[in-house]
Amino acid sequence: MKTAPGIWLVGAAGMLGRQLAGEFEKRELAYMASDREVDIRHSHELQDFASGRRIDWIVNCAAYTAVDRAEDEPELAKAINAGGVENLARLAAEREAKLIHFSTDYVFAGDREEPYREDDPPRPLSQYGWSKHQGELRLDACLKRYFLFRISWLYGVHGPNFVHTMLRVLREREQARVVNDQLGSPTYAAALAANIAGLIQSGSERCGIYHYCDGGVISWFDFAVAIQDLALKTGMIGKRIPIEAIPTAAYPTRAKRPLHAVLDCVKVKGELGFRVGGWRANLEDFFLEKARMEGCRP
């Protein structure tokens, strides 16, 4: 009889972690979960947690994700995004487990028109991007059986993200300004989580680096306009406000972002059979899910 795989979800309280937890539960996939209380920077904490447990898959959603703050605390970003990943990779190697890990489009400079493929050379512009790339390198140095997914513009029903920020702005302000010269593709966490859970259930050994995001290329401004349209349509906001398209130069941030970091998803579709939905259809799904969740509130 086939036994259920031992899955350890690390960073289970974050945006993607919560989404994955929900997906595992939906599929009745048993899993173990940890977040801050098992600090990935300290290998002894990881060893203590893993001791005596069957572990076939480690899914790492734990990360330092404060992109701008990382400019002021690069050592902390590196300790979590590089050191923590190395600790997990070493433990996975010891236990002969596979590790699923997530990285970012911010490892690329975003200074070209064509989408980035998995073997294009990274050149991060920020401390966050650099720390994530260091994590990629350490993962590769310590472990063979890993799946590394670079994703971009992650959003979902859990946790802070651009869509939630826009909804707040649309509710509270009389106008909004959003940059229109940074291009990319959103990643809807629910769609990603469904693909990841399917990957685990398939028992795939097609390890390696993969790019994954929703289909289509847009600017943050395009995204904001679509969010307003759908929020109005679903009754999540009551009025339309003007949204002004501005250049990045008019909205300075502490960390430099890539202007055109589009990920090429050909490999993940072909090799892993991942389903990649269009960004607008996925955003519609987000609003349906959000409405369902808010409707259920007591």
Ligand SMILES: NC(=O)c1ccc[n+]([C@@H]2O[C@H](COP(=O)([O-])OP(=O)(O)OC[C@H]3O[C@@H](n4cnc5c(N)ncnc54)[C@H](OP(=O)(O)O)[C@@H]3O)[C@@H](O)[C@H]2O)c1
């Ligand atoms: N968000 C995006 O737009 C985006 C884009 C591309 C790639 N990614 C990548 O996707 C993955 C998931 O991102 P996310 O947005 O879901 O992240 P998130 O919401 O920030 O969740 C990360 C979780 O990890 C926890 N954590 C932080 N440091 C830890 C440590 N030392 N030990 C154990 N747990 C720790 C955090 O706890 P605290 O909240 O207490 O810190 C949080 O619960 C990350 O690898 C991220 O780099 C994200």
